[in-house]
Amino acid sequence: MMAQNSWNSALYEQNHAFVWQYGESLLELLDPKAGEQILDLGCGTGQLTEKIAQSGAFVQGIDSSLSMISTAKVNYPHINFSVADARSFQVEEPLDAVFSNAVLHWVKQPDAVINCVGKALKSGGRFVAEFGGKGNVGAIVQALLSVLSEIGCEEPEALNPWYFPSIGEYAGRLEKQGFEVSYAVLFDRPTPLEGGSAGMVNWIEMFAGGLLSGLSEEVREAKLSRRESQVINSVERRLRSTHYRDGNWIADYRRIRVVAIKQ
Secondary structure, three states, X not given: OOOOOOOOHHXXXXXXXXXXXXXXXXXXXHOOOXXXXXXXXXXXXXXXXXHHHOOOOEEEEEEOOHHHHHHHHHHOOOOEXXXXXXXXXXXXXXXXXXXXXXXXXXXXXXXXXXXXXXXXXXXXXXXXXXXXXXXXXXXXXXXXXXXXXHOOOOOHHHHOOOOOOOHXXXXXXXXXXXXXXXXEEXXXXXXXXXXXXXXXXXXXXXXXXXXXXXXXXXXXHHHHHHOOOHHHHHHXXXXXXXXXXXXXXXXXXXEEEEEEEEO
């Protein structure tokens, strides 16, 4: 799903478990039933896929990252996991539901995703998703873009890997492709980052690879080896007064949750 980043599944599980842990409450909206056919779109290392399976539903997980899928298969060998792209995946038979947590903000072709979801669902099937909404990690993004611009990175905005829509925009896209939006909400969710004082460094390295690709090779190598690059140090200095409390970094997350029914 995320062409800009090369995912390290070990670091994901070690330092970023909050991604799927916060997604657990989304399962209440999905409300999986025994016997249902459900797809976990962008399943990562499979934790939420397993929780769906515990309901008795027949669930399969897909992700574009081979590393993530390889780890998911080790974690939960009884579940069918495979590598596939959110913009072009296909299923063998129509599904009762497509579930997606913390994935769709990585795909800048939302209409292609919605089209695939629609083709995968039965009539009356549901699409239940959470992802970054308008303003998500706004302060972090602005700090990164400002620092990159100041050190001479040309057009850093073009390197932004994320798609953070408003409710109105995304609901409109769903409706144009034959969905009825039955639930949609945009909410703030300040999120503590794991790793204590290294939390922001860990987050940037894991999730902001698309932006950092604009750095020169020698600056990138220095960052990856010493975690003390000019960019990350400058970003931390700008954010410390507002996003660092009691020894921990806080990311300014804003999330969209949506439930849409295929007509």
